[in-house]
Amino acid sequence: MPKRRPSEPMPDVFETFAHRVDEAEEQGGPIDATQVAKGAGVSLGLMVCAALGFVLGFWVGTQNEPDLAYDHLVWEGIIKVGFAVLCGLLAAAVVLALTTLAVGLPWVRRQRQRTRR
Template sequence: MPDVFETFAHRVDEADATAPPVDAVTVAKGAGISLGLIVLAGLAFVLGFWTGTQNEPELAYDHLVWEAVIKVGFAALCGLLAAAVVLALATLAIGLPWVRRQRERRR
Protein backbone atom coordinates (compact mmCIF):
# COMPACT_ATOMS: atom_id res chain seq x y z
CA MET A 1 0.00 0.00 0.00
CA PRO A 2 1.48 3.41 -0.94
CA ASP A 3 2.29 5.92 1.76
CA VAL A 4 -0.03 8.91 1.38
CA PHE A 5 2.36 11.34 3.05
CA GLU A 6 5.18 10.23 0.78
CA THR A 7 3.01 10.41 -2.33
CA PHE A 8 1.82 13.98 -1.70
CA ALA A 9 4.92 15.30 0.09
CA HIS A 10 5.72 17.67 -2.77
CA ARG A 11 2.44 19.50 -2.21
CA VAL A 12 3.06 20.09 1.48
CA ASP A 13 6.78 20.72 1.59
CA GLU A 14 7.09 23.10 -1.34
CA ALA A 15 5.73 26.59 -0.86
CA ASP A 16 3.98 28.15 -3.83
CA ALA A 17 6.07 31.21 -4.66
CA THR A 18 3.49 32.58 -7.09
CA ALA A 19 0.64 32.70 -4.57
CA PRO A 20 -0.04 36.07 -2.94
CA PRO A 21 0.48 36.25 0.81
CA VAL A 22 -2.57 35.92 3.05
CA ASP A 23 -3.79 39.32 4.21
CA ALA A 24 -4.55 39.23 7.94
CA VAL A 25 -7.01 42.14 7.68
CA THR A 26 -9.09 40.31 5.09
CA VAL A 27 -9.14 37.15 7.19
CA ALA A 28 -10.18 39.14 10.29
CA LYS A 29 -12.96 40.91 8.38
CA GLY A 30 -14.23 37.60 7.05
CA ALA A 31 -14.18 36.07 10.53
CA GLY A 32 -16.06 39.05 11.94
CA ILE A 33 -18.70 38.86 9.24
CA SER A 34 -19.08 35.11 9.81
CA LEU A 35 -19.46 35.58 13.56
CA GLY A 36 -22.00 38.34 13.00
CA LEU A 37 -24.01 36.10 10.67
CA ILE A 38 -23.97 33.30 13.25
CA VAL A 39 -25.31 35.61 15.95
CA LEU A 40 -27.88 37.10 13.58
CA ALA A 41 -29.09 33.65 12.50
CA GLY A 42 -29.32 32.56 16.13
CA LEU A 43 -31.42 35.58 17.06
CA ALA A 44 -33.64 35.04 14.03
CA PHE A 45 -34.14 31.39 15.02
CA VAL A 46 -35.10 32.33 18.58
CA LEU A 47 -37.55 35.00 17.40
CA GLY A 48 -38.99 32.65 14.79
CA PHE A 49 -39.37 29.90 17.40
CA TRP A 50 -41.11 32.33 19.74
CA THR A 51 -43.42 33.42 16.92
CA GLY A 52 -44.18 29.77 16.20
CA THR A 53 -45.17 29.18 19.82
CA GLN A 54 -47.51 32.17 19.74
CA ASN A 55 -49.26 31.00 16.54
CA GLU A 56 -49.99 27.33 17.08
CA PRO A 57 -51.80 25.25 14.46
CA GLU A 58 -55.36 24.35 15.40
CA LEU A 59 -55.55 20.58 15.27
CA ALA A 60 -57.45 17.90 17.20
CA TYR A 61 -54.82 15.84 19.01
CA ASP A 62 -55.34 12.17 19.86
CA HIS A 63 -52.53 12.00 22.38
CA LEU A 64 -50.60 14.46 24.52
CA VAL A 65 -47.29 13.33 23.01
CA TRP A 66 -48.44 14.11 19.47
CA GLU A 67 -49.60 17.54 20.61
CA ALA A 68 -46.13 18.27 22.02
CA VAL A 69 -44.38 16.94 18.93
CA ILE A 70 -46.53 19.00 16.57
CA LYS A 71 -46.25 22.21 18.61
CA VAL A 72 -42.48 21.95 19.05
CA GLY A 73 -42.02 20.88 15.43
CA PHE A 74 -44.09 23.79 14.15
CA ALA A 75 -42.17 26.26 16.32
CA ALA A 76 -38.83 24.77 15.21
CA LEU A 77 -39.84 25.04 11.55
CA CYS A 78 -40.80 28.68 12.08
CA GLY A 79 -37.41 29.29 13.68
CA LEU A 80 -35.54 27.58 10.85
CA LEU A 81 -37.50 29.53 8.26
CA ALA A 82 -36.72 32.82 10.01
CA ALA A 83 -33.02 31.98 10.24
CA ALA A 84 -32.91 30.94 6.58
CA VAL A 85 -34.59 34.16 5.47
CA VAL A 86 -32.18 36.29 7.52
CA LEU A 87 -29.16 34.43 6.15
CA ALA A 88 -30.43 34.75 2.59
CA LEU A 89 -30.95 38.49 2.98
CA ALA A 90 -27.56 38.92 4.63
CA THR A 91 -25.91 36.96 1.84
CA LEU A 92 -27.48 39.27 -0.72
CA ALA A 93 -26.50 42.36 1.28
CA ILE A 94 -22.89 41.18 1.51
CA GLY A 95 -22.60 39.42 -1.84
CA LEU A 96 -23.94 42.05 -4.21
CA PRO A 97 -21.42 44.77 -3.28
CA TRP A 98 -18.64 42.18 -3.38
CA VAL A 99 -19.61 41.11 -6.89
CA ARG A 100 -19.70 44.73 -8.02
CA ARG A 101 -16.19 45.30 -6.63
CA GLN A 102 -14.91 42.19 -8.40
CA ARG A 103 -16.39 43.32 -11.71
CA GLU A 104 -14.83 46.77 -11.34
CA ARG A 105 -11.42 45.21 -10.65
CA ARG A 106 -11.56 43.17 -13.85
CA ARG A 107 -12.32 46.18 -16.03
Protein backbone atom coordinates in the same frame (compact mmCIF):
# COMPACT_ATOMS: atom_id res chain seq x y z
CA MET B 1 -14.92 -19.01 -6.08
CA PRO B 2 -13.77 -15.47 -6.96
CA LYS B 3 -10.41 -15.00 -8.55
CA ARG B 4 -7.77 -13.28 -6.50
CA ARG B 5 -6.01 -10.35 -7.98
CA PRO B 6 -2.30 -10.63 -8.29
CA SER B 7 -0.60 -8.61 -5.63
CA GLU B 8 1.20 -5.62 -7.11
CA PRO B 9 3.17 -3.03 -5.28
CA MET B 10 1.04 -0.08 -4.22
CA PRO B 11 2.07 3.32 -5.61
CA ASP B 12 3.50 5.82 -3.19
CA VAL B 13 0.81 8.43 -2.65
CA PHE B 14 3.21 11.08 -1.38
CA GLU B 15 5.42 10.64 -4.40
CA THR B 16 2.47 10.67 -6.82
CA PHE B 17 0.99 13.94 -5.53
CA ALA B 18 4.17 15.69 -4.43
CA HIS B 19 3.89 18.31 -7.20
CA ARG B 20 0.53 19.48 -5.86
CA VAL B 21 1.87 20.05 -2.36
CA ASP B 22 4.83 22.04 -3.68
CA GLU B 23 2.62 24.20 -5.91
CA ALA B 24 0.27 25.10 -3.07
CA GLU B 25 3.13 26.49 -0.99
CA GLU B 26 4.44 28.60 -3.86
CA GLN B 27 1.04 30.13 -4.72
CA GLY B 28 0.08 31.29 -1.24
CA GLY B 29 1.39 34.56 0.05
CA PRO B 30 1.42 35.97 3.54
CA ILE B 31 -1.93 36.07 5.27
CA ASP B 32 -3.29 39.56 5.78
CA ALA B 33 -4.59 39.93 9.35
CA THR B 34 -7.10 42.62 8.40
CA GLN B 35 -8.72 40.36 5.82
CA VAL B 36 -8.98 37.56 8.37
CA ALA B 37 -10.53 39.95 10.89
CA LYS B 38 -13.04 41.23 8.32
CA GLY B 39 -13.99 37.68 7.38
CA ALA B 40 -14.41 36.72 11.03
CA GLY B 41 -16.55 39.79 11.63
CA VAL B 42 -18.78 39.01 8.68
CA SER B 43 -19.11 35.38 9.80
CA LEU B 44 -19.97 36.44 13.33
CA GLY B 45 -22.52 38.92 12.03
CA LEU B 46 -24.16 36.25 9.87
CA MET B 47 -24.35 33.89 12.85
CA VAL B 48 -25.95 36.56 15.04
CA CYS B 49 -28.49 37.44 12.33
CA ALA B 50 -29.35 33.76 11.86
CA ALA B 51 -29.76 33.31 15.63
CA LEU B 52 -32.05 36.33 15.84
CA GLY B 53 -34.04 35.03 12.88
CA PHE B 54 -34.42 31.66 14.61
CA VAL B 55 -35.61 33.25 17.85
CA LEU B 56 -38.14 35.44 16.04
CA GLY B 57 -39.33 32.52 13.93
CA PHE B 58 -39.68 30.34 17.02
CA TRP B 59 -41.72 33.07 18.70
CA VAL B 60 -43.99 33.36 15.66
CA GLY B 61 -44.36 29.57 15.66
CA THR B 62 -45.48 29.59 19.30
CA GLN B 63 -48.05 32.30 18.57
CA ASN B 64 -49.56 30.42 15.60
CA GLU B 65 -50.29 26.85 16.57
CA PRO B 66 -51.38 24.21 14.06
CA ASP B 67 -55.07 23.39 14.27
CA LEU B 68 -55.04 19.66 14.96
CA ALA B 69 -56.99 17.25 17.17
CA TYR B 70 -54.51 15.71 19.61
CA ASP B 71 -54.79 12.15 20.90
CA HIS B 72 -52.43 12.54 23.80
CA LEU B 73 -50.86 15.39 25.74
CA VAL B 74 -47.34 14.24 24.77
CA TRP B 75 -48.14 14.43 21.05
CA GLU B 76 -49.60 17.89 21.55
CA GLY B 77 -46.34 19.08 23.12
CA ILE B 78 -44.19 17.42 20.47
CA ILE B 79 -46.21 18.91 17.63
CA LYS B 80 -46.28 22.41 19.14
CA VAL B 81 -42.54 22.46 19.86
CA GLY B 82 -41.75 20.85 16.50
CA PHE B 83 -43.86 23.42 14.66
CA ALA B 84 -42.16 26.28 16.51
CA VAL B 85 -38.71 24.83 15.79
CA LEU B 86 -39.54 24.42 12.10
CA CYS B 87 -40.75 28.02 11.94
CA GLY B 88 -37.53 29.11 13.63
CA LEU B 89 -35.35 27.13 11.23
CA LEU B 90 -37.21 28.50 8.22
CA ALA B 91 -36.88 32.07 9.50
CA ALA B 92 -33.18 31.57 10.24
CA ALA B 93 -32.59 30.21 6.74
CA VAL B 94 -34.39 33.14 5.15
CA VAL B 95 -32.54 35.70 7.27
CA LEU B 96 -29.20 34.00 6.57
CA ALA B 97 -29.86 33.96 2.84
CA LEU B 98 -30.87 37.62 2.78
CA THR B 99 -27.90 38.79 4.86
CA THR B 100 -25.54 36.71 2.76
CA LEU B 101 -26.90 38.43 -0.33
CA ALA B 102 -26.61 41.82 1.34
CA VAL B 103 -22.96 41.16 2.16
CA GLY B 104 -22.07 39.17 -0.96
CA LEU B 105 -23.43 41.39 -3.70
CA PRO B 106 -21.30 44.46 -2.86
CA TRP B 107 -18.25 42.22 -2.50
CA VAL B 108 -18.83 40.70 -5.94
CA ARG B 109 -19.24 44.16 -7.45
CA ARG B 110 -15.94 45.28 -5.91
CA GLN B 111 -14.19 42.17 -7.24
CA ARG B 112 -15.55 42.78 -10.73
CA GLN B 113 -14.37 46.40 -10.65
CA ARG B 114 -10.89 45.25 -9.63
CA THR B 115 -10.67 42.80 -12.54
CA ARG B 116 -11.90 45.41 -15.05
CA ARG B 117 -9.12 47.85 -14.17
